Amino acid sequence: MAEVYTNLKKTVLTLIEEKSFQRLRDILITMPPADIAALFSELSEKSLPLVFRLLPKDLAAETFVEMDSDLQHHLIQGFSDAELQAVVNELYVDDAAALIEEMPANVVKRILRQADPETRRQINEILKYPEDSAGSIMTTEFVSLRAHMTVADAIKRIRQLGVDSETINACYVTDDGRRLIGVVSIRTLILANENDRIEKIMNRYVVSVRTTEDQETVAKMFAKYDLTVLPVVDGEGRLVGIVTVDDAIDVLQEETTEDFEKMAAITPTDRPYLKTSVLEIWKSRIPWLLVLMISATFTGLIISHFEDALKTYVLLTAYIPMLMDTGGNSGSQASVTVIRGLSLNELEFRDLFRIVWKEFQVAILAGATLAAINFVKLMFFDQVTLLVAFVICLTLFLTVCVAKLTGCIFPMLAQKAGFDPVVMASPFITTIVDALSLLIYFRIATMILGI
The missing domain is CATH 1.10.357.20 (SLC41 divalent cation transporters, integral membrane domain)
Incomplete structure (x- = not known):
């Protein structure tokens, strides 16, 4: 893999020098966002904005999330308002909130100014939770269902809302007061009769966490219960968000690094x-x-x-x-x-x-x-x-x-x-x-x- 990456890096640098941007774009769109972000970290500050603009809108947003805060800051400074708005509105809310926590105050104001009103409201909702809590790492973009729905109604709702949701593998069922009462997987929905009601096929035992739960405890629950997504509820049991497994892995990596630093008598830091x-x-x-x-x-x-x-x-x-x-x-x-x-x-x-x-x-x-x-x-x-x-x-x-x-x-x-x-x-x-x-x-x- 190291050899492949080295050869790819040389190819990209050569294409940038030759200004073969269409060929460069064709290569980039085949790569995972994390690999693109790693590649971008090797580029000069002059080349980075130019190459970033080659990416399609959705891939650009996914790559932007994977980049470290210094590169994000550099790109934001070079973005026009329209470009910044396009990236911010493509981010999931939890990623946008994490980005804002890393940026200086003047950059935060600009990001919030370019976000649409609903995204801005959801970001502010996440930011009000204590640092390192479940509420601070959750996303509010999920699909919720009602117990009285039929399977056909549920699938229709998922098709409507799923495109803007971080995951649809597990859909949570709430009552009229938004209290969490069950969960149903997309597999169960697809295999069920379209006339069955959700209350008949849902699992009423749902593992959940409070918004104030420590993020390390939340991450460990993924391993304990073999989860890919975990619902977050408020003090009254109302569903307010979900934590996905990719966020849990990030938390575990962060907490493990922090523990190593403490064991070596070093004050923890988030910077590489x-x-x-x-x-x-x-x-x-x-x-x-x-x-x-x-x-x-x-x-x-x-x-x-x-x-x-x-x-x-x-x-x-x-x-x-x-x-x-x-x-x-x-x-x-x-x-x-x-x-x-x-x-x-x-x-x-x-x-x-x-x-x-x-x-x-x-x-x-x-x-x-x-x-x-x-x-x-x-x-x-x-x-x-x-x-x-x-x-x-x-x-x-x-x-x-x-x-x-x-x-x-x-x-x-x-x-x-x-x-x-x-x-x-x-x-x-x-x-x-x-x-x-x-x-x-x-x-x-x-x-x-x-x-």
């Missing part, structure tokens, strides 16, 4: 790495680095406190990095496993004691294995005394145990306290375990070696 300035990257990283640097001073205080002991047994200093790194790695393994379980709703706070017991057993096995192998190394390769080897191996064993328990408990406590458990991942766990491993090391050395 290569599109992010050095100053923005610095701003996202430095607060966490400052916090971790200050917290890491505790390890320095511990070492300073036992400075006399280290002077007596200088050899002990050589094994501090190994003990701290092993403890940090052990804690990270436990924390990442628990955090992932929490994010997938596989674990709850009530499972805390079961988790602790399981991690404790794992810690015993892992700690004993590492201590035994390390003991052999210390005695036969490093040739330290028996007591020193015993101190190091006992510390290693206890450090692994403490690290794994810390790694599994802290994310659970963080979630219970209302914090994102992801922030208790690698950096914080490592800092905490480093301090604990040093305390254990020096206490054991003091007791056994008498220093």
Whole structure:
């Protein structure tokens, strides 16, 4: 695929240089919108508006949605009012709302000014919902049916409204008060007798979400129930919109990226790495680095406190990095496993004691294995005394145990306290375990070696 894309890119660039726009258009209309958007990201700012204007109206709108916000902004600045109006009115409402959230205020005013009154009303309706909620990612363009309709009436309505709807695979049934009462698939409608009533063939059990539900929870429901579309209702059970599977995938990708950034002690950002300035990257990283640097001073205080002991047994200093790194790695393994379980709703706070017991057993096995192998190394390769080897191996064993328990408990406590458990991942766990491993090391050395 990479080779095909490279050859295609060369062909497009050649056609642009030769001004063979009809041949270029013939190629573009055969490509998926996502691939066209990726190709456009490789074009110069001068060529982009010219090539974009070659696309048919519907394909142009679909491609525009797939482009990143910087390219969208660049195109909008070059659009005439008529061109902007054509693109905006071809967008689905949720895509138009997402576009507005990414644009500067002056561009937003221009977009809304070019949208037709009904589209503008629907966009404003979506924008009033909390950020990262089901209401903020739903679309209001869907087909609803009534229970008293016949199959023939329903199909006629779908033909009338379906062209402007994001999907018709599932059509939701509402009562006179717009309350959600059922769902019927397009497959069921086509295979049913045209005189059957919708109430006879619809499924009355409908999985739905409230407008205020968190978008990550919404996205996970798609995987849990094998859905392609999910209805969104208000506090009174009235159908106000739908979320489609493509939006759910975008949410999962966004949330996963955010979790990775938090686990690496980076403030999350929506911009791609290569599109992010050095100053923005610095701003996202430095607060966490400052916090971790200050917290890491505790390890320095511990070492300073036992400075006399280290002077007596200088050899002990050589094994501090190994003990701290092993403890940090052990804690990270436990924390990442628990955090992932929490994010997938596989674990709850009530499972805390079961988790602790399981991690404790794992810690015993892992700690004993590492201590035994390390003991052999210390005695036969490093040739330290028996007591020193015993101190190091006992510390290693206890450090692994403490690290794994810390790694599994802290994310659970963080979630219970209302914090994102992801922030208790690698950096914080490592800092905490480093301090604990040093305390254990020096206490054991003091007791056994008498220093």
